[in-house]
Amino acid sequence: MTSTMESCEKVHDIYLPEPATLLEIESLTAAEKFFRFRFDEPTEHTYLPGQFMEVCVPGIGEAPISITSSPTRSEDNTFEMVIRKVGNVTAALHAMEPGQKVGIRGPFGTTFPVDTAMKGSDLLFICGGIGLVPVRSAIDYVLDRRDEYGAINILFGTRTPEDRLFIEDLRSWRDRDDVTFIETVDNADTQGPIWAGPVGVITTLIPRLKVDPDRTTTIVCGPPIMYRFVLMELRKLSLPHDKIYLSLERRMKCGVGKCGHCQINGLYACQKGPVFKYSDIDSIKEAI
Amino acid sequence: MSMKKVDSTGLRNWVQFLIENHKVYGVQAKEDRFAFDPLEKASDLRLDYDVTILPPKKYLQPQREVLFKFDRQGRFESVMNDESFLILGVHPYDMVAITQMDEVFTRDNRDEHYLAYRDRATIIASDVQWPSKNVFAGCMGTATGEECTGHDILLTQLRDGSTLVEARTGKGEALLAGLKGAPAPDHLDLEARRDVWERNREGLRKHQLHMKPEDLPELLDRSYDHPVWEEKAQLCYSCGSCNVVCPTCYCFNVQDDFDWNMETGVRTRCWDGCMLSGFAKVAGNHDFRPVPASRYRHRYYRKGKYLHDMMGVIACVGCGRCITACTANIANPVEVYNRLLEEVS
Numbered sequence: 297m298t299s300t301m302e303s304c305e306k307v308h309d310i311y312l313p314e315p316a317t318l319l320e321i322e323s324l325t326a327a328e329k330f331f332r333f334r335f336d337e338p339t340e341h342t343y344l345p346g347q348f349m350e351v352c353v354p355g356i357g358e359a360p361i362s363i364t365s366s367p368t369r370s371e372d373n374t375f376e377m378v379i380r381k382v383g384n385v386t387a388a389l390h391a392m393e394p395g396q397k398v399g400i401r402g403p404f405g406t407t408f409p410v411d412t413a414m415k416g417s418d419l420l421f422i423c424g425g426i427g428l429v430p431v432r433s434a435i436d437y438v439l440d441r442r443d444e445y446g447a448i449n450i451l452f453g454t455r456t457p458e459d460r461l462f463i464e465d466l467r468s469w470r471d472r473d474d475v476t477f478i479e480t481v482d483n484a485d486t487q488g489p490i491w492a493g494p495v496g497v498i499t500t501l502i503p504r505l506k507v508d509p510d511r512t513t514t515i516v517c518g519p520p521i522m523y524r525f526v527l528m529e530l531r532k533l534s535l536p537h538d539k540i541y542l543s544l545e546r547r548m549k550c551g552v553g554k555c556g557h558c559q560i561n562g563l564y565a566c567q568k569g570p571v572f573k574y575s576d577i578d579s580i581k582e583a584i
Numbered sequence: 585m586s587m588k589k590v591d592s593t594g595l596r597n598w599v600q601f602l603i604e605n606h607k608v609y610g611v612q613a614k615e616d617r618f619a620f621d622p623l624e625k626a627s628d629l630r631l632d633y634d635v636t637i638l639p640p641k642k643y644l645q646p647q648r649e650v651l652f653k654f655d656r657q658g659r660f661e662s663v664m665n666d667e668s669f670l671i672l673g674v675h676p677y678d679m680v681a682i683t684q685m686d687e688v689f690t691r692d693n694r695d696e697h698y699l700a701y702r703d704r705a706t707i708i709a710s711d712v713q714w715p716s717k718n719v720f721a722g723c724m725g726t727a728t729g730e731e732c733t734g735h736d737i738l739l740t741q742l743r744d745g746s747t748l749v750e751a752r753t754g755k756g757e758a759l760l761a762g763l764k765g766a767p768a769p770d771h772l773d774l775e776a777r778r779d780v781w782e783r784n785r786e787g788l789r790k791h792q793l794h795m796k797p798e799d800l801p802e803l804l805d806r807s808y809d810h811p812v813w814e815e816k817a818q819l820c821y822s823c824g825s826c827n828v829v830c831p832t833c834y835c836f837n838v839q840d841d842f843d844w845n846m847e848t849g850v851r852t853r854c855w856d857g858c859m860l861s862g863f864a865k866v867a868g869n870h871d872f873r874p875v876p877a878s879r880y881r882h883r884y885y886r887k888g889k890y891l892h893d894m895m896g897v898i899a900c901v902g903c904g905r906c907i908t909a910c911t912a913n914i915a916n917p918v919e920v921y922n923r924l925l926e927e928v929s
Contacts (some may be wrong), residue, residue, distance in 0.1 A: 308696070310695065311838075312651075312661075355849050356840055358840075382868045397658025399654070545866055549838070553693060556856070557856075558864075559864075
């Protein structure tokens with residue numbers, strides 16, 4: 297009744313993962329771990345900041361995960377992810393050790409416009425929590441080609457000091473003369489590290505910046521609740537909607553525009569997103 | 585392409601010939617209703633059915649279907665259908681739905697699993713003999729064999745009890761070899777077939793849509809905040825019955841299962857439905873369509889607008905199955921659309 301592919305003519309099966317090996321795994325916070333993978337077979341896939349992959353743990357399932365490395369820094373066939381433990385697949389990933397196998401499909405979806413709209417622009421990155429994960433790919437990308445972009449502003453907010461990710465990266469961005477980096481925590485009154493920085497939600501950082509609305513391209517990524525408030529604050533800066541890019545999370549089950557789970561009204565987030573230009577979706581009711 | 589005219593005995597003998605030479609799924613009685621099932625003998629075939637419980641899409645996108653095998657060492661191997669089969673008795677509205685699914689699974693990224701079934705399917709469509717109690721295909725332009733494509737043969741029973749068998753593809757033509765002795769129809773027979781079509785365009789309207797289907801996307805454009813979504817959805821059980829019986833619902837989920845050895849296993853694709861709670865929920869439990877009203881509206885928009893925006897079709901073919909299947913009696917699209925037409929300026 298059915299046959300395996302060996303007896304069929306060669307076709308491209310959009311649901312078939314490619315094997316990859318876990319090279320490195322490291323805890324970043326209580327809930328998030330850093331992963332570096334390598335495709336077992338040399339792959340022609342190239343990715344750009346903002347895209348995601350479907351990561352499959354055989355026998356457990358598959359989950360869409362953002363890529364956090366920049367293609368400017370990845371060795372051939374490798375890529376990095378940060379994964380929060382929230383479900384079956386991510387729990388299985390957290391339990392893995394280097395050398396273990398996963399399946400990968402992708403990369404899928406749209407990218408931050410690092411080679412188009414962002415070129416020559418001042419840049420404003422606004423990241424909430426693990427929203428930093430995909431944006432880190434874009435930040436590293438533009439820092440590696442620093443002279444091709446204008447001023448760089450990075451705002452980062454987490455709930456508590458313990459939730460901060462990529463602490464080394466944060467320090468290096470803060471230390472650079474050609475980057476303005478400000479971060480905040482919603483609540484500093486925790487058992488964790490002592491926090492001397494700003495306290496408050498991420499929108500409180502926006503008025504601190506001097507932004508030229510005609511020259512600035514803005515990238516926003518964070519939890520669903522964050523977008524409405526950030527956009528309200530960006531309105532005060534008179535930023536045009538076609539210079540704001542939002543990375544939206546949805547249930548991107550198949551990644552190829554078939555399964556229906558990620559639809560934002562009529563748009564498949566896995567194909568038209570996850571990175572959307574705000575002017576393309578500012579009238580779409582389910583978007584934000 | 586050729587056409588033959590057969591009497592009921594001739595038709596039965598031909599169906600028997602098909603059964604002996606092919607794997608055939610045909611419409612049969614299932615208690616007081618009808619269903620597509622493997623056809624063992626010609627006398628079981630019921631072309632006088634009103635509507636089947638499930639549409640024939642179950643043979644092209646099965647309820648459960650293995651996509652690939654895997655093992656713990658990271659080996660993945662596609663599993664594809666390689667068996668040819670024949671679906672016998674598909675009504676025109678279901679045929680329209682199948683051609684829409686062909687487009688869905690071919691555009692952008694080709695779904696080779698669907699196509700492995702579709703390419704190996706021979707479809708014999710049949711004009712409707714008995715309208716079902718909730719059909720409105722006449723309003724949707726999907727009532728007759730003249731209005732659909734994608735099938736290999738069309739059967740139309742005439743008033744005198746004879747049946748016209750028309751080949752519409754080379755595959756269909758080859759099957760007509762089993763009807764060598766049967767005569768070609770004359771112009772009176774063709775006129776009689778046109779009468780059947782005319783009668784069905786009028787008869788398959790158990791609910792009357794007060795607009796042209798092509799006006800739906802524009803009407804829905806203006807209806808997003810109408811109270812009907814909330815009102816109807818207050819009674820919704822989120823059971824997904826309307827999804828399951830719909831010939832143009834194709835959303836799916838996947839599931840991994842280990843074999844007993846805990847080393848190898850399979851990934852299975854199964855039907856899913858946008859009316860079920862949690863359909864749009866992401867890890868961490870944020871649900872992008874948390875209430876029944878948001879899911880109920882989404883289903884209507886998907887049928888009447890989103891798929892139209894994507895590929896230019898109205899993804900409701902008027903089969904009426906959702907109306908019959910809905911336990912809360914809220915799923916009549918015609919009622920909702922007519923109300924919007926009246927109340928939305």
